[in-house]
Amino acid sequence: MMDQLTKNYFDIQIDRLESVFGERAFSGERCKLIWRAVERLSWKSFERICDHLIASCRHAPLPKDFADAVRAEIKNQPRAQKEDAPYVILCECCLDSGVCQARGRRSEQVYFIRCTCEVGEKSHHIELPMWVDTFADVFERRAIDHTEWKPNRFDPNHPIASIQDKVNLWRAKMRASKAFWAGET
Numbered sequence: 439m440m441d442q443l444t445k446n447y448f449d450i451q452i453d454r455l456e457s458v459f460g461e462r463a464f465s466g467e468r469c470k471l472i473w474r475a476v477e478r479l480s481w482k483s484f485e486r487i488c489d490h491l492i493a494s495c496r497h498a499p500l501p502k503d504f505a506d507a508v509r510a511e512i513k514n515q516p517r518a519q520k521e522d523a524p525y526v527i528l529c530e531c532c533l534d535s536g537v538c539q540a541r542g543r544r545s546e547q548v549y550f551i552r553c554t555c556e557v558g559e560k561s562h563h564i565e566l567p568m569w570v571d572t573f574a575d576v577f578e579r580r581a582i583d584h585t586e587w588k589p590n591r592f593d594p595n596h597p598i599a600s601i602q603d604k605v606n607l608w609r610a611k612m613r614a615s616k617a618f619w620a621g622e623t
């Protein structure tokens with residue numbers, strides 16, 4: 439990306455923050471975490487975030503505040519720009535999959551539910567109940583363990599393996615239909 443944040447520009451902005459909040463708040467370890475949270479942004483986005491933090495924070499912002507600000511920044515960007523940053527996870531609850539797990543606090547029974555975030559709300563095709571706050575008494579919500587979804591874990595008899603058969607059948611039907619209407623049968 440042309441406007442990609444550089445380490446040099448990052449350091450300049452950190453200097454600005456230090457001048458406001460003091461140097462101690464931006465130790466090497468914290469700066470490393472802040473860099474990790476923002477390194478994929480454009481320099482403009484990072485500057486906007488720093489402006490916002492300087493304007494609104496009474497105390498020195500923590501790496502977590504930067505991570506939150508990055509999420510807010512990406513959310514507010516038009517879609518075209520969002521595509522420049524598809525690696526930023528907007529919802530930590532479902533990891534932007536729209537689906538979470540609800541795990542019973544006592545029973546440890548696990549259910550799948552739709553997340554309350556934007557992705558979850560738009561996932562009307564997923565026939566799962568949506569999380570509501572009252573579930574929290576009984577369930578703990580957490581992201582799905584996506585390692586379970588690795589393709590090598592698929593059962594070869596899983597329906598997905600039969601999709602090619604369905605496609606072939608559909609093509610054969612289309613051919614037969616065309617031939618019929620063309621009067622070839």
Ligand SMILES: [Zn+2]
Binds near residue numbers: 529531532535554555
């Ligand atoms: Zn979500």
